[in-house]
Amino acid sequence: MFKCGTYIFLVVWSLRNVSLAEESLRFGYVCLLDEPNPNHCDSFCLNTLLPLLSQIAQGQEQENSLKTETKESLDLMKSQQTKIEDQLRSHMESQLKVQAKLEADLLELQTKLDGKLQTVQTAMENRLQAMQTNLEGQLQAIMAKMNESIVDVADRDLNKVPSDFKRIGSRYFRVIEKAQDWTTAGKTCQTMKGYLASIQNEDELTAISANLKNFACYWLGINDRYNEGHYVSVASNRKAEILKWKEGEPNDKSHEENCVLLIDGKMADYHCNASCSFICQADNKI
Numbered sequence: 104m105f106k107c108g109t110y111i112f113l114v115v116w117s118l119r120n121v122s123l124a125e126e127s128l129r130f131g132y133v134c135l136l137d138e139p140n141p142n143h144c145d146s147f148c149l150n151t152l153l154p155l156l157s158q159i160a161q162g163q164e165q166e167n168s169l170k171t172e173t174k175e176s177l178d179l180m181k182s183q184q185t186k187i188e189d190q191l192r193s194h195m196e197s198q199l200k201v202q203a204k205l206e207a208d209l210l211e212l213q214t215k216l217d218g219k220l221q222t223v224q225t226a227m228e229n230r231l232q233a234m235q236t237n238l239e240g241q242l243q244a245i246m247a248k249m250n251e252s253i254v255d256v257a258d259r260d261l262n263k264v265p266s267d268f269k270r271i272g273s274r275y276f277r278v279i280e281k282a283q284d285w286t287t288a289g290k291t292c293q294t295m296k297g298y299l300a301s302i303q304n305e306d307e308l309t310a311i312s313a314n315l316k317n318f319a320c321y322w323l324g325i326n327d328r329y330n331e332g333h334y335v336s337v338a339s340n341r342k343a344e345i346l347k348w349k350e351g352e353p354n355d356k357s358h359e360e361n362c363v364l365l366i367d368g369k370m371a372d373y374h375c376n377a378s379c380s381f382i383c384q385a386d387n388k389i
């Protein structure tokens with residue numbers, strides 16, 4: 104095998120020498136190397152090889168330079184890539200911070216809006232509740248008044264109450280702001296189809312007094328004309344239901360005070376010929 108390889112090498116070398124010999128003949132010089140020994144290379148060979156070697160070295164140098172430039176370019180690109188990546192990372196971190204702050208602000212705003220919305224809703228509910236309560240109260244008052252009117256109409260029809268008598272409490276009265284003596288006042292009430300009034304109880308006294316002027320006297324139908332100290336109603340001829348005397352009354356002054364008047368919510372016996380306003384009642388039950 105070795106021998107065979109050596110033979111092939113020698114053949115190639117011989118062919119190259121033949122080629123060189125031909126080239127030498129063409130250019131007018133001869134270099135025949137019978138033995139492939141570097142020591143036998145003369146100056147011509149060296150002159151021939153040196154440019155090649157120089158080109159090879161120059162090529163090698165260019166290659167190294169190119170490698171160096173390429174490496175520098177790659178390093179620069181890598182550096183720029185790293186810088187861009189850092190910038191992108193920093194930018195993304197900033198964006199994330201901004202996004203987080205926006206989300207926090209949005210949540211805070213949402214919370215505030217929810218709170219205000221709840222406050223407004225509560226206020227509206229309270230207002231609606233108050234309006235509803237008020238309307239219910241008004242409705243009840245209207246219904247009570249309607250019922251009262253219905254009862255009043257029915258009662259007036261049933262008891263034949265004159266239309267100009269006013270319902271005070273459970274009965275019908277008419278206050279006459281015209282000063283007359285007790286007897287004339289009684290007759291005036293009769294012309295109105297009524298009677299000089301007596302009082303049923305303290306609530307009725309309070310209700311009637313609310314319809315009278317202050318410091319003014321009003322005749323009642325109560326008297327003790329026939330039996331001193333025994334007060335009766337002129338309408339029913341029965342004992343007076345309630346007597347609420349003013350301080351110091353009754354005093355039957357000069358033994359002539361037999362008629363009862365009402366002044367500022369209290370009663371007093373007084374001379375029947377005196378002039379006072381008076382109160383008529385529609386019924387003769389009291």
Ligand SMILES: [Ca+2]
Nearest residue numbers: 327355360361
């Ligand atoms: Ca008397």
Ligand SMILES: [Ca+2]
Nearest residue numbers: 354355360372
């Ligand atoms: Ca008196």
